[in-house]
Every structure is written in C-alpha cells, then in structure tokens.
Amino acid sequence: xxxxxxxxxxxxxxxxxxxxxxxxxxxxxxxxxxxxxxxxxxxxxxxxxxxxxxxxxxxxxxxxxxxxxxxxxxxxxxxxxxxxxxxxxxxxxxxxxxxxxxxxxxxxxxxxxxxxxxxxxxxxxxxxxxxxxxxxxxxxxxxxxxxxxxxxxxxxx
Amino acid sequence: xxxxxxxxxxxxxxxxxxxxxxxxxxxxxxxxxxxxxxxxxxxxxxxxxxxxxxxxxxxxxxxxxxxxxxxxxxxxxxxxxxxxxxxxxxxxxxxxxxxxxxxxxxxxxxxxxxxxxxxxxxxxxxxxxxxxxxxxxxxxxxxxxxxxxxxxxxxxx
Numbered sequence: 001x002x003x004x005x006x007x008x009x010x011x012x013x014x015x016x017x018x019x020x021x022x023x024x025x026x027x028x029x030x031x032x033x034x035x036x037x038x039x040x041x042x043x044x045x046x047x048x049x050x051x052x053x054x055x056x057x058x059x060x061x062x063x064x065x066x067x068x069x070x071x072x073x074x075x076x077x078x079x080x081x082x083x084x085x086x087x088x089x090x091x092x093x094x095x096x097x098x099x100x101x102x103x104x105x106x107x108x109x110x111x112x113x114x115x116x117x118x119x120x121x122x123x124x125x126x127x128x129x130x131x132x133x134x135x136x137x138x139x140x141x142x143x144x145x146x147x148x149x150x151x152x153x154x155x156x157x
Numbered sequence: 158x159x160x161x162x163x164x165x166x167x168x169x170x171x172x173x174x175x176x177x178x179x180x181x182x183x184x185x186x187x188x189x190x191x192x193x194x195x196x197x198x199x200x201x202x203x204x205x206x207x208x209x210x211x212x213x214x215x216x217x218x219x220x221x222x223x224x225x226x227x228x229x230x231x232x233x234x235x236x237x238x239x240x241x242x243x244x245x246x247x248x249x250x251x252x253x254x255x256x257x258x259x260x261x262x263x264x265x266x267x268x269x270x271x272x273x274x275x276x277x278x279x280x281x282x283x284x285x286x287x288x289x290x291x292x293x294x295x296x297x298x299x300x301x302x303x304x305x306x307x308x309x310x311x312x313x314x
Contacts, residue, residue, distance in 0.1 A: 005183050017209070018205060018214040018216060024205060048175060051174050051251065052306075059219060062223065063214075063216030094209070094215070095215045097256070097259065098255075099259045100219075100252075100254065102173070102251070102255075105251070149209075
C-alpha cells in the first residue's frame with residue numbers, strides 16, 4: 001500500500017504551491033512523510049539548480065526547507081487534532097519566518113535528505129527544526145515558524 | 158548608457174547561479190543596482206510562482222532576497238576595495254545565513270521591489286538587510302550574512 005505524502009492530502013484548492021503543490025505542473029513537487037517522530041523528505045535537484053558549478057543553489061535549499069516545514073506543520077496539526085494521518089484534508093499553513101544556516105556547500109548529484117523535528121505546536125502556530133544532509137554530511141540547518149490559515153483565507157482577488 | 162547590474166560583472170565561471178546567473182538559461186536572472194546608498198532589484202514572478210492562488214511563493218521570495226543580498230554584498234566589497242562600480246570582475250559571495258520574515262501575503266501581479274541596506278562590511282563578511290514591497294506595502298523582510306569566497310574555491314569535483 002502506498003502511503004500518501006502530507007502534500008497529497010491538502011485540499012485541491014490549496015495544492016498549487018510551486019514548491020509542493022501536486023497540481024502545479026512546473027513546481028518542485030516536494031513530498032514529506034513521517035519516519036517515527038521525525039518527518040523526512042528526499043529530493044534530487046535538476047542540473048541547473050546550482051549556485052556555483054557543482055553545488056546546489058541555496059535558494060532551492062531554502063525552498064525545500066520551507067515547504068517540507070509547512071507540510072510537517074500541517075501533519076503535526078492534523079495529528080494533534082486526533083485525525084487519521086492517511087486521510088485528508090490536511091490543514092494548510094503559511095510561513096511566518098524562515099531561518100536557514102548554510103554550514104557547508106551542498107554537492108550537486110547525490111540525493112538530498114531533509115529530516116525535521118516538530119519543536120512545538122501551540123494553537124495555530126508550529127515550530128519546525130530541519131537538518132539537510134547529502135551523503136550523511138549535514139550541509140544546512142533550518143528553523144521555520146508556520147501558522148495555520150483559516151479555510152476561507154487567501155481568496156484570489 | 159546602460160548601467161550593468163552587479164550580476165553582469167561576476168566572472169564568467171561564477172555566472173551560472175539559478176537565481177542570478179546571466180549564463181543560467183533556466184534561472185531567474187535577478188539583477189541588482191545601486192540607488193544612492195541602497196541597492197534595488199525589481200522582479201515580476203511568473204504566474205506559476207505561487208504559494209496559494211493569487212499570492213507569490215515564499216520560497217521564490219527567499220530566492221530573491223538571497224541573490225539580491227549576495228549581489229549587494231559583492232558590490233559593497235568591490236566599492237570598499239576602491240574599485241570602479243561599473244567594471245568587473247566583482248567578487249563572489251556565498252550565503253552563510255538567511256533570515257526571512259513574512260509580514261503579509263505578497264500579491265501576485267504587480268512588480269516586486271527589493272531595497273537593501275549594507276549593514277556592515279568586515280573583512281570578507283557582509284551583512285545585508287532587505288525590505289520587499291508590492292504596491293508600496295512591505296510584505297517581507299530579510300537579513301542575510303554573506304561571505305566572500307576565494308577565487309579558487311568551489312572547483313567542481
């Protein structure tokens with residue numbers, strides 16, 4: 001049985017995110033899952049997603065941390081509400097703040113693994129801490145503050 | 158006379174960044190300029206660069222702040238070294254840390270304007286503070302710490 005990614009369970013109207021929306025044809029399609037108490041995401045950037053030749057673009061890495069954190073926050077809120085993890089709709093969060101520390105250059109080529117911990121869930125606010133590794137080496141750390149949005153928010157004008 | 162963007166004056170081998178490299182065919186081509194003591198950048202995202210429908214993807218905004226800050230840091234270092242601003246090669250910086258605060262949703266459609274201040278230049282380290290606005294409304298604030306890399310660093314393996 002295939003386990004759905006967090007992002008597979010967003011409502012259809014909120015599944016157009018460039019980073020993680022399953023309905024955004026040009027997007028990154030970031031997908032996140034539980035692994036015990038951590039959340040994980042594995043991505044392989046395209047050859048043009050570089051900063052300097054041979055190394056992954058830091059903005060792309062910030063995108064991965066952003067959307068993986070948003071998805072992790074949604075999963076944490078869904079779990080905190082006592083909902084079954086494999087059934088949507090998941091709540092949708094937006095990012096209030098994102099802090100990314102680039103510890104060392106991230107090699108282009110091997111898969112990138114993100115592992116996150118849910119630091120806190122307080123009402124609609126979730127804090128997520130992320131470690132990003134390539135070939136076992138930690139290259140980037142991230143911390144994101146995510147806020148659950150009301151279902152009727154962000155109506156396109 | 159056309160004024161070159163900071164990113165136009167990077168050495169050719171370091172002009173492949175997905176965010177700002179003039180030689181990256183698929184990239185964003187972020188371009189930054191002086192405006193007095195501030196640096197400015199204006200961008201118009203593509204329709205698919207969204208988070209929720211009608212609003213710009215936060216990861217894209219982080220990319221803008223990242224590359225505009227990197228370019229601003231290069232320009233500040235070039236100026237501090239007494240070099241003429243319209244002649245390269247500019248030094249190349251990488252991001253050590255990036256902090257982005259999303260104050261309000263960023264409307265998709267109108268041009269996005271970034272304005273940055275050079276907070277400090279100490280040796281190879283530059284701190285840049287950025288305000289990102291749409292239709293005059295401040296939507297995002299960023300602070301980045303940039304480090305100048307030696308010319309022989311980051312040789313592709």
